[in-house]
Amino acid sequence: MGLIVQKFGGTSVADIDRIRNVARRVAKTHDQGHDVVVILSAMSGVTDNLIRLAGQATERPEKREMDVLLATGEQTTAALLAMMLISMKYPAQSLLGFQAEVRTDCAYGNARILDIGADRMKALLSDRKIVVVAGFQGCDTEGNITTLGRGGSDTSAVAIAAALRADMCEIYTDVDGVYTTDPNICSRARKLNRVTYEEMLEMASLGAKVLQIRSVEFAKKYNVPVHVRSSFSEEEGTMVVNEDSDMERLVVSGITCSKNDARIMIKGVPDQPGIAAKVLVPISDAGIVVDMIIQSSPKNGTNDIAFTVSRTDYRTALEIEEKIAKEIGAEAVLGDDSVAKVSVVGVGMKSHAGVASKMFTTLAAENVNIRMISTSEIHISCVIMEKYAELAVRALHTAFGLDKEEG
Amino acid sequence: MGLIVQKFGGTSVADIDRIRNVARRVAKTHDQGHDVVVILSAMSGVTDNLIRLAGQATERPEKREMDVLLATGEQTTAALLAMMLISMKYPAQSLLGFQAEVRTDCAYGNARILDIGADRMKALLSDRKIVVVAGFQGCDTEGNITTLGRGGSDTSAVAIAAALRADMCEIYTDVDGVYTTDPNICSRARKLNRVTYEEMLEMASLGAKVLQIRSVEFAKKYNVPVHVRSSFSEEEGTMVVNEDSDMERLVVSGITCSKNDARIMIKGVPDQPGIAAKVLVPISDAGIVVDMIIQSSPKNGTNDIAFTVSRTDYRTALEIEEKIAKEIGAEAVLGDDSVAKVSVVGVGMKSHAGVASKMFTTLAAENVNIRMISTSEIHISCVIMEKYAELAVRALHTAFGLDKEEG
Numbered sequence A, B: 001m002g003l004i005v006q007k008f009g010g011t012s013v014a015d016i017d018r019i020r021n022v023a024r025r026v027a028k029t030h031d032q033g034h035d036v037v038v039i040l041s042a043m044s045g046v047t048d049n050l051i052r053l054a055g056q057a058t059e060r061p062e063k064r065e066m067d068v069l070l071a072t073g074e075q076t077t078a079a080l081l082a083m084m085l086i087s088m089k090y091p092a093q094s095l096l097g098f099q100a101e102v103r104t105d106c107a108y109g110n111a112r113i114l115d116i117g118a119d120r121m122k123a124l125l126s127d128r129k130i131v132v133v134a135g136f137q138g139c140d141t142e143g144n145i146t147t148l149g150r151g152g153s154d155t156s157a158v159a160i161a162a163a164l165r166a167d168m169c170e171i172y173t174d175v176d177g178v179y180t181t182d183p184n185i186c187s188r189a190r191k192l193n194r195v196t197y198e199e200m201l202e203m204a205s206l207g208a209k210v211l212q213i214r215s216v217e218f219a220k221k222y223n224v225p226v227h228v229r230s231s232f233s234e235e236e237g238t239m240v241v242n243e244d245s246d247m248e249r250l251v252v253s254g255i256t257c258s259k260n261d262a263r264i265m266i267k268g269v270p271d272q273p274g275i276a277a278k279v280l281v282p283i284s285d286a287g288i289v290v291d292m293i294i295q296s297s298p299k300n301g302t303n304d305i306a307f308t309v310s311r312t313d314y315r316t317a318l319e320i321e322e323k324i325a326k327e328i329g330a331e332a333v334l335g336d337d338s339v340a341k342v343s344v345v346g347v348g349m350k351s352h353a354g355v356a357s358k359m360f361t362t363l364a365a366e367n368v369n370i371r372m373i374s375t376s377e378i379h380i381s382c383v384i385m386e387k388y389a390e391l392a393v394r395a396l397h398t399a400f401g402l403d404k405e406e407g
Helices: A016-031 A046-057 A063-087 A119-126 A152-163 A197-205 A213-222 A275-285 A311-328 A347-351 A355-365 A386-399 B016-031 B046-057 B063-087 B119-126 B152-163 B197-205 B213-222 B275-285 B311-328 B347-351 B355-365 B386-399
Strands: A003-008 A035-040 A092-095 A102-104 A113-116 A130-134 A137-139 A145-147 A168-173 A194-196 A226-230 A238-241 A254-258 A261-270 A290-295 A302-310 A332-336 A339-345 A372-376 A379-385 B003-008 B035-040 B092-095 B102-104 B113-116 B130-134 B137-139 B145-147 B168-173 B194-196 B226-230 B238-241 B254-258 B261-270 B290-295 B302-310 B332-336 B339-345 B372-376 B379-385
Touching (some): A003 A016, A003 A152, A016 A063, A046 A063, A063 A092, A063 A137, A063 B063, A063 B092, A092 B063, A113 A152, A137 A152, A152 A168, A194 A197, A197 A339, A213 A226, A254 A386, A261 A275, A275 A290, A275 A311, A290 A372, A311 A332, A339 A386, B003 B016, B003 B152, B016 B035, B016 B063, B035 B063, B035 B152, B063 B092, B063 B130, B063 B137, B063 B145, B102 B152, B137 B152, B152 B213, B197 B254, B197 B339, B213 B226, B261 B275, B261 B339, B275 B311, B339 B386, B355 B379, B355 B386, B379 B386
Parallel strands (some): A003 A035, A092 A130, B035 B130, B092 B130, B102 B137, B194 B238
Antiparallel strands (some): A102 A113, A226 A238, A261 A332, A290 A302, A339 A379, B226 B238, B254 B339, B261 B302, B290 B302
């Protein structure tokens, strides 16, 4: 008997039949004697429809009001699941973000959870009620409605699990776990039984879309055991846990691939102290996050500076650099938004040499040119031309011994 | 310069273009220097769709969860109007029921407003903000979401106007005011410039659908001037006000017609003390409201008892009476759900004799048989066969001098 937090994503509550399926699963967990808190996303498509509706109202919807609008999506599913459970004779009650006391800062559209006042949920649980919480939403100290950004329901779930010291946080989704790489790209991808918080964090930030990054940060910080699994099967999924000695020790756990980046290169920058700051500060002043940065060795008193930004910021960043290039007398600004970032991730890399060289050798053998490289303790990323992305993923997957057994 | 509360019904916010129309009207009022609080209904059709969705989830949706679901309708329009106003460079902010501190009892689905904490609205108004409040919803002392029943946004508007001591509460709707009778039935119906709270109350309870009854009670109690007008024109509508000596003195202000009633007659009830209670107490025990009651004079030791209930309760009431009739040895139970209630309403009736006799004479002249009669200080109602309803309304409208001038 424990306390289980179950989070169901948009595809798991896409229509009334699927919500009924969720109700059955929740009821079964309750029948087993567990206390259950359910966190729900909006029905898939609903959030996009609301964004479209706001777009008809105004080109730039004000953020506070956008959150009021978007919060209706999760409110709807929470009410529907609760009334369904009640009609099945299970004691259930829905709570919206403000009622579940999910307190956030006031960064509308992308708010961060500050703390969760678990009293009301605990009181309901002590009555053996199933608590159905609208995910993705919270409220700030003034009582304004906030939302947590794309995938925010994952973070709602893990944060609530942490606040309630739940025994398990189950994330139900339309895939049956975390894979060594995207099965749509590589048919030999296999499901991982376990993955560490660190690996999951790297994978999430490098392009894997299974969990919102912030939810993994929360899980790691509060040591919440997370189980990523399918809402359409009874199969065990992937456990996201602390690193321990028992773990299956792969050097590399996964290969990720992101096509969200664009690369900008300023050629022939005068080789002067402080010139990199001149090139990059205006970018961060414009609120644009720079990912990788490379500065070439000076040659004839100039060098080249290249960096990557997300594709949505590409045009703006390019305009800024074209202006700067004139000011500092650089030779040219080149941009490329058809690049991909391929990464290998694994906690085993910490204690294992040769991962980088194996990665470079593998890509070279496929004639894939590496444009930029970045590394951390547990990942190596290469920027390559977008058209080689799938080839690179498959080659690396095989090279690092991740392919599943045939048959 | 004053404080104006403007309420827009479902047809006034039916789509983005109409919401834009509302935004323009609100902005204009703000431009004139007034402080403005806007109360919105859900887009027309949305509430019915949500009820249908709940019906797919379960046959009998639990009431608390139903309110959580229904409240999304008004939340959507409030957010859309606020973001539209902001994009037009007007300072606006939406407030949901709990944020506007509309505190109610916990009668989910039909909650009553207990009080309104106007502090937050006042603070926003003192910053010259346009406050956009989601109508129809409130919250109970535990912070649960409640709704106020069909037409509840009218009550939200008048109650908020009362709490803020607003100078005017404008109810924008798809008709241009309160009419002497339903213009769909009688082409000679004319718009009333003024009507008293008492008359409006009677008209609302007797079948006129312009305003929710409770909103008129609130307006009367707190003396809130209400202006019922069209959101599609600039024309003045109807002022609902206190009776005063200046008022246009019609004996009868309006004719209403309701087809919501059904009539049940128990024939041959033994003429004993307490027999009426035996017949009627089980009806009220079943939560059914009885409207009119008539007991005939005894004849051969028995009499007939007839009463009306709403049509939705007709079948249940009939079954109850059939059982009782057997118990008390009554002769027969007759039911008729094709009746209509036609009423004449007017504060002038208080000081004017002959209204009843004119009503009966007029109906008789049209060969309309009166089945039951009830009266108050300012109304007389007759139950007649449903098929005569429109004829009766038109005849009475002419007889009491309400027809508009030709041309």
